[in-house]
Amino acid sequence: VRRQKLAGILIEVVPNSRGSRTAIIGIGINVDPPPPEVSPELRSGRVALRELGCAFDRLHMAGELLLELQRALEHPESGHLLDEWRARNILQNHRATFASDGRTYRGQVMDLDPMDGLIVRLEDGGMIHLHAQTTSVVEYE
DSSP: OTTSBOEEEEEEEEEOTTSSEEEEEEEEEOOSOOOTTSOHHHHTTBOOTGGGTOOOOHHHHHHHHHHHHHHHHHOGGGOHHHHHHHHTOTTBTOEEEEEETTEEEEEEEEEEETTTEEEEEETTSOEEEEOGGGEEEEEEO
């Protein structure tokens, strides 16, 4: 919102006891602005629902979020979730800098891959997949 972060996700995929993989999904929504004692670096680039004048009930919002997540995960083959993801991807076709696995990358976001994360064309013309669980956006244009 206004080029500021309102929410974020963290996804970690781990092996489970059945020999397959389990995704652990963390979803954070900025409801209240950070308290004044939080450093300016951590406060910048973020916006909270209350700062936008939104009226909401946290429990209702959490319930709706879980229902939508369940609907999306029940029918992954429909492509609906990926289409919605692409429609809201503010990085699409923009240049950005990313931190991933201890390295920094700069390039243009070309697409999203549901299994491999962001597809980025690097400044040297090469293509790379940046996985959600190990990648952060440092800045974007």
